[in-house]
Amino acid sequence: MAVTTFFWFESAAEAAAQRYVEIVPNSRVLNIARLADGSAFTVDLELDGQRVTLLNGGPGHPLTDAASIQLIVDTQEEIDRLWDALVEGGQPGPCGWLTDRFGLSWQVAPSVLPQLMIGEDPAKTAAVAAALQTMSKIDAKTLQDAYDQA
Incomplete structure (x- = not known):
């Protein structure tokens, strides 16, 4: 089993992930799942060892x-x-x-x-x-x- 934190973004998940790994020490992007058009769908990252997933899910869940x-x-x-x-x-x-x-x-x-x-x-x-x-x-x-x- 794994426990992760998951956040729904409208469309800025990849930019947010890049910014967070720049700011928080010992952090890195682990994986980016891309849609057919090349845009990020989900971004998995570690923030000082804590696993987080960011989703570009569109509007509706701010x-x-x-x-x-x-x-x-x-x-x-x-x-x-x-x-x-x-x-x-x-x-x-x-x-x-x-x-x-x-x-x-x-x-x-x-x-x-x-x-x-x-x-x-x-x-x-x-x-x-x-x-x-x-x-x-x-x-x-x-x-x-x-x-x-x-």
């Missing part, structure tokens, strides 16, 4: 933020680089979310966030949540400071 790809990274520099590259031509959202130029939603979050959110002190968790709600692109130091000062 992407929404109900499904997203989450990138969990260790440094603020990684947050900044990934966020800036992915949001280019797209739209920022709240709490580390963004929608890229192709309409796919992403979350770019620091690896420390789960530790800050599931601590034993509810006041610290609340302080982190309050700080997070003021952000679009996440600032990990600000979240850590909120935790430490609560």
Whole structure:
């Protein structure tokens, strides 16, 4: 058995896949299934080891933020680089979310966030949540400071 993530694009699956493998380290396009006219029908790729399939299925099933790809990274520099590259031509959202130029939603979050959110002190968790709600692109130091000062 294999578990993969599958996203329906109107027509930009191949361009999206190429952009994603440029941005996300350790990523590659695995296979492109082409139609008779040469256009991509499905594109299989790996994003840092996570298998994803993109389909050019035409209109009718637009992407929404109900499904997203989450990138969990260790440094603020990684947050900044990934966020800036992915949001280019797209739209920022709240709490580390963004929608890229192709309409796919992403979350770019620091690896420390789960530790800050599931601590034993509810006041610290609340302080982190309050700080997070003021952000679009996440600032990990600000979240850590909120935790430490609560």
